[in-house]
Amino acid sequence: MSSNEPKLTVVGAGLVGSLLSLYLARRGHTVEVLERRPDMRRETLDAGRSINLAISTRGLHALRQVGLEEEALKHAIPMRGRVIHPVKGELAYQPYGKDDSQHINSLSRGWLNQFLMTRAEETGRVKLRFRQRVTQADVTAGTLTVLDEATGETREVRDAVVFGTDGSGSAVRQAMQPRPEFHATQEPLGHGYKELTIPPGPGGGFQMEKHALHIWPRGAFMLIALPNEDGSFTCTLFLPWKGPLSFAALETPAALEAFFQEQFPDAKALIPGLVEEFFARPTGHMVTVKCAPWRAGGRTLLLGDAAHAMVPFYGQGMNCGFEDCVVLDSLLAKQQDWDEAFQAFEKLRKTNADAIADMAVENFIEMRDSTGDPRFLLEKGVEKVLLNAFPGEFVSRYTLVSFSRVPYRLAYEVGVIAGGIVAELSQGLTRPEDVDLDAAAKLIRGRLTPFMKEHADGFRSEG
Template identity: 45%
Template sequence: MNTTKINNQNSMHNVNDQITLIGAGLVGSLLAVVLAKYGLKVKLIEKRPDMRIETISAGRSINLAISTRGIKALDLIGMKKTILDQAIPMYTRAIHDLEGSINMQPYGINDNYYINSISRNVLNKALLDKCGESSLIETKFNQHIESIDFKNKKITCHDVTLNQTFEDPYKVLMACDGANSQIRNFYNYSPHFRQSIDKLDYGYKEFTISPNPDGSFRLAKNALHIWPRGNFMLIALPNMEGTFTATLFLPYEGEISFNELNSRIKVDTFFKSYFNDTLNLIENLTDAFLTSPTGHMVTVKCQPWNISNEALLLGDAAHGIIPFYGQGMNCGFEDVSFIDKLLGNGNLDSINLNTIFNNFFEERKPNCDAISDMAYDNFIEMRDKVRDPKFLFFKIIEAELEKKFKGEYFSRYSLVSFSNVPYSFAKLMGEINYNILNELAGNLNDNKEVDFALAAKLIKIKCKPLFEPYLADLANLVNDNPYGY
C-alpha cells in the first residue's frame, strides 16, 4: 500500500504519524475504514470494551432506521449488501389509533421505498470486524480519553483494564465520541468556539415486544409502528429475531409525564387509557416501565468543528440531533461519505488536512443544521400531526403528486430518506412543496377536486429548475430505485 503524506499546514508529515480517532461507535468505526482505504494509519480509541467479545448494552436505541444516506456510506467500504441482508425493510408507517385501528401510511409510491431496521450492535460489530481486516487500523478498547492538551498535542487516557492513566502525543485528532463528547468540551479553550447543548424536555424508555410462541412477529413485520397520542407517543421497530423494540417518548414534567407516572396504579391506568392494544404485547409492562432507565435526547450545535488542520469533530459530537427523522446516524455516515469525497478529490501523495477540515466544516454545517431543524418538525409530526385531518389530506395529495409527476415532484421525506441531495435543499423543497399543496388544496376537502393542470404548472415553475444542480444526487430516486440496486 502507498504511504500517503499528510500536509500539516506548512510541514509535511509522513503517514506513519497516524491519525488518532476517538470513539469506535457507528461513525468512528466507519470513518476508520474509510481513512485506511486511502492508506492513512489510524489509532482508534474506544472507552468501552470490545462489544464483539463482551456483552454490552446498546447504550441507547437498540435498533435504528438506516436509509439511503447511511447505505451509500456503507457501500463505500463494500458493506451495503451485508448490512441490508441483516436489516428488516419497513415500507410503511402503521398508525395505531386509540381504538386499536391501524392506518398504513406507505413511505413511497411503491415497495421500492422503505427504510431499514437494523440492530445497533449488529451494525457496530460488523464495522469493527471491518476495522480488524485492515493492518492500518490499530483499535484500542477500554481506553477512556479524559482530557486533551491542544497546545502540547497530548491526550490523557485512562486504561480501564489496567486502571492506569497515561499521556499520549498525537499529530492529528478526529473525534467521533458522540453527543456528550468530552473532546468537544476541550475546544472551549479557543475564544472562537461556540456550542449549545439543548436537552429535549422529553425522555424515552425502551421495551421489548416478544414474538408469538411460533417465533412469528406479533405486529405487521415490515412497518414502523406509531401510537401517536398528541403530547407523547410510542413507536416500535422490528428485529430479525421476531421481536419489536418499542420506545415510549414522554415529557419529563407535566400532567402525563415520567415525573407523574411514579406508581404501579398510575402506570397501569396510563397504558390502559392510551396504549390498550399493547398491554398483551409487552411482558410485565408496568415493571418494565418502573425499572428501565430513562434515556435523554439532546440537540448539539457547535462551531467551528475543526481546529485548523489538527482536530476535527464528526458525527453526533459535532451535530447531535433528536431522533425523530431517523437521521442521526445516517447524517454521521454522510459525514464519512463527505470525507471520502474530499480524500478522493485530493492528491493522495500529499493530503492537505487544513483544506479538508475547513471544507468539511463549511459544507456540512448548514446541512446538519437543516436536518436538526427537520428532526424537530418530524417530532411534532409523528406525535401529533399524523392525527390532523388537514395534514393527512395534504399527505394524500402529496402521494398523488409523487405518483403523477414521478421524477419531477419529490416529498421532503423522500428527499431526506431516499436521496443524497443536501439536507438544506430538502428543507427548502419541503417549504416549496407546502406552498404548492396549500395553493392546490388549501380550500378543498376532496382530493378528486385537485386541479392537476395547475399542479403541473406549479411543479414546472417552482420545482424543476431547482433540481437541476442535484440530478446526480437524485438519480436513483428519479429511477425509482433509492438503494441503487
C-alpha cells in the same frame, strides 16, 4: 498524505468512529481507535440508547463504498410506511414513498456496531483499544491524555491527527470549548425515552405488521415500535420529563399500567414485561448539539454526533454521520493537506447538519401531533398522488432526505415549497385522488421547477 504523516487517532468506536476507521484504513493509514466503553462484542452494554436504527439511502451508500451494504441488508427489515394506532378505531397506513421500492430499514444498532468494528480490525490497519478515556486534549497540537480504566495507567498520545467521533457528550468537543472562536449550543428536548419490548408471537412470528414503523401518536407524547429479526418489536415511549402525563407521574406499577391501558391499550396487551422493563431500564435523554468550528487546524476534526447531535425523529442521526465519512473520504482523495481537507469538510457539512437537526425536531411534532390528524392524512395522500403524477418534477422533503443524497439544506428548502403547493391544492378536497392535476402542474412548474433548476448541481450531488 506525506510519508512521515502523524498517527491517526479516532476517539470513539461507535458507528461513525468504526466506519471512519475503515475508510481511513482503506486509504492506507494506520489507525488507533480509543473507546471508553468495554468491547461490546464481549460484554453486554445497556446505556439506554435505542437498539434500533432506521438506515436509509445515505447510510447504505456509505456502507456500499466499503463493500458492506449487502451484508447489512441481510440483517435489515424493510419498513415501507407508518402504521398509525389510534386509541380507538381502525389502524391507518401511510406509505413512505411513491411505491414499496422506497422504504427505510430497521437494523440492530448493536449488530451493526459490532460488524463495523470487526471489519475495521480485519483490515490489519486498525487497532481498537477499549476502556480508554480521554481526560485531556490539546486539539491544536494533536495531543491526548488517555486513562486506561482497566489498569488505571495514564499515557499520552502525541502528534496525532485526532478525529472526535465520541458522541453527543464528546470529550474532544469539550476540549475545543476554551478556544475563543469556538461556540456551541445544546438544546435538550423536554422529553425522555424508555425502551420496551413486544416479544415474538407463537412460532416466532410478528404480532403486528412486520414491514412498517408503528406509531401511537398522542399529541404531547407518543409510542413507536420497530421490527427486529427475531420477530420482536422494540418499542420506544417518548414522554415529557414533568407534568401530569410524564415520566415523573409514572412512579408506580399501578400508575404505569393505568396510563398504558388508557393511552395504548393494544400495545399494552402485547407487552407482557411492561412493568419489569419500564422500571429496570434507564430513561434516555435527547439533545440537539450545534457547534463551530468543527476543526482545529489540521490536527482535530469532529464528526457525527460529536459535531451535530440531533434528536432521532427523522431517523437520520447515523445516516448523517455515515455521510460525513463519505464526504471526508472524497475530500481526502483529492486533498493532500489535512487542514485544507478539514476546512472543506466543515464548509460542505455544517449547513446541512444544521438543516437535518432542525427537520428532526419538526418531524417529532409531526409524528406525535399530526400523523393521526385527518387533514394531515389528506395532504399526505395528495403528496403521494403528485409524486406519481409528476415523476422527477414534484419531490417531497421526506423523499429527498430518506431516498436520495441531495444535500439536507436543499431538502429542507424543497420541503417548504412542496409543502406549500400541497396545502394549496388540498383546500376544499375530501379525497386525495380528486386533486386538480392541471392546477398542480402550474404550481409545480411555477415554483418548484425553477428552484430545482437553480440548484441543479445540488440535485446531482454525490452527498
